[in-house]
Amino acid sequence: MxxxxxxxxxxxxxxxxxxxxxxxxxxxxxxxxxxxxxxxxxxxxxxxxxxxxxxxxxxxxxxxxxxxxxxxxxxxxxxxxxxxxxxxxxxxxxxxxxxxxxxxxxxxxxxxxxxxxxxxxxxxxxxxxxxxxxxxxxxxxxxxxxxxxxxxxxxxxxxxxxxxxxxxxxAGVGGKRRDHRGADLMGARLRGADLRGASLRGAYLIGADLRGADLRLADVLGADFRDADVSGADLTGAVFLTQPQVAAARGDARTRLPDRVDRPAHWAR
Structure with a gap:
């Protein structure tokens, strides 16, 4: 939407x-x-x-x-x-x-x-x-x-x-969901990580490697995505994702986004 x-x-x-x-x-x-x-x-x-x-x-x-x-x-x-x-x-x-x-x-x-x-x-x-x-x-x-x-x-x-x-x-994800609320994940190696349904509220993801990660239905309210690499990541359905968060990250043409946010012009093509 x-x-x-x-x-x-x-x-x-x-x-x-x-x-x-x-x-x-x-x-x-x-x-x-x-x-x-x-x-x-x-x-x-x-x-x-x-x-x-x-x-x-x-x-x-x-x-x-x-x-x-x-x-x-x-x-x-x-x-x-x-x-x-x-x-x-x-x-x-x-x-x-x-x-x-x-x-x-x-x-x-x-x-x-x-x-x-x-x-x-x-x-x-x-x-x-x-x-x-x-x-x-x-x-x-x-x-x-x-x-x-x-x-x-x-x-x-x-x-x-x-x-x-x-x-x-x-809850629709089922199984055990990761809880990273407020976590210090600066520079974390999360390439290809399964973060479906995870709570990343207020998490520090500055410079994190999230290439190819699955963040569908993850709660990212207040998460700091500055310089996080979300190339090829799936953010469709990510809960409470905002335009500033997306713009602060680094992505590419393969990054999947919810309809409510725009693909930043400065992202790699």
């Missing part, structure tokens, strides 16, 4: 909030330091990126793996009714404060939207839809209320509901 349009980043209807509101430090992901609330040096006056076509070549690979889950256009066009930080200085600070809050809420909406259509979790669908409606209501709050919102108090109950969803979905 493809993600709803409002949970996909729409840069044309956003005031480049990810390029201004968020800070980043000079590293392998970013070629320079940037303070939060300060426009990136590559940002043009029309809110487009001057090096967008060559972000990785210019040292900004971190930009290619970021996804706001549609929070940017929501803040720009709904919360602030189309008023840009450029033309209204009084809008800038509250807009930059609200953006990261909205992104967290939209990420929760992504997970809840996926869970609410999984056949194996049909007994939880009513609860999942109610939770999604509540989070959606929060996204419509005014700037002041959003800035003061305690997202963690909402993330906790949603996380428990998603965990119950995961158990129902992964």
């Amino acid at each position: 493809n993600a709803p349009v409002d949970l996909r980043g729409d840069c044309a209807n956003c005031f480049a909030l990810c390029c201004v509101a968020l800070p980043f430090a000079k590293s392998a992901d970013f070629a320079a330091d940037k303070a939060g609330g300060t426009p990136c040096r590559n940002l043009r006056p029309d809110d487009t990126c001057g090096v967008h076509a060559g972000l990785r070549r210019e040292g900004y690979s971190g930009c290619t793996v970021f996804d706001c889950f549609g929070a940017g256009q929501k803040v720009s066009q709904v919360t602030f009714a189309g008023r840009s930080w450029r033309g209204a200085p009084d809008v800038a600070r509250p807009m930059f404060e609200v953006f990261p809050v909205m992104r967290q809420l939209h990420e929760l909406l992504w997970y809840l939207g996926e869970a609410a259509v999984l056949p194996a979790a049909r007994t939880l669908h009513p609860e999942l839809r109610r939770a999604r409606d509540e989070i959606e209501r929060l996204t419509l709050l005014g700037p002041g209320e959003l800035a003061r919102l305690d997202v963690a108090s909402h993330r906790g109950p949603v996380g428990e509901l998603l965990a119950r969803t995961s158990e129902l979905v992964r």
Whole structure:
């Protein structure tokens, strides 16, 4: 299932909030330091990126793996009714404060939207839809209320509901399922591993060799796939897989992905 349009980043209807509101430090992901609330040096006056076509070549690979889950256009066009930080200085600070809050809420909406259509979790669908409606209501709050919102108090109950969803979905695999929740698997040699139905929640898979691995129905919520090699791996049906996770990994034309995520342009062909 493809993600709803409002949970996909729409840069044309956003005031480049990810390029201004968020800070980043000079590293392998970013070629320079940037303070939060300060426009990136590559940002043009029309809110487009001057090096967008060559972000990785210019040292900004971190930009290619970021996804706001549609929070940017929501803040720009709904919360602030189309008023840009450029033309209204009084809008800038509250807009930059609200953006990261909205992104967290939209990420929760992504997970809840996926869970609410999984056949194996049909007994939880009513609860999942109610939770999604509540989070959606929060996204419509005014700037002041959003800035003061305690997202963690909402993330906790949603996380428990998603965990119950995961158990129902992964039960369909049968047999003993691997539990790697929060595990340190950095650089792990997992080539060809059978990880069907495994729990990889919050696992550190940085630089792991997952070539040809079978991750069907594995729960990967919050797993860190940075520089993990998923060439030829099967991720179809992987539970709670997001676009940023896929973009952070290294894959190829043989990597099998769920319909709801896109194959990154920088992957090997």
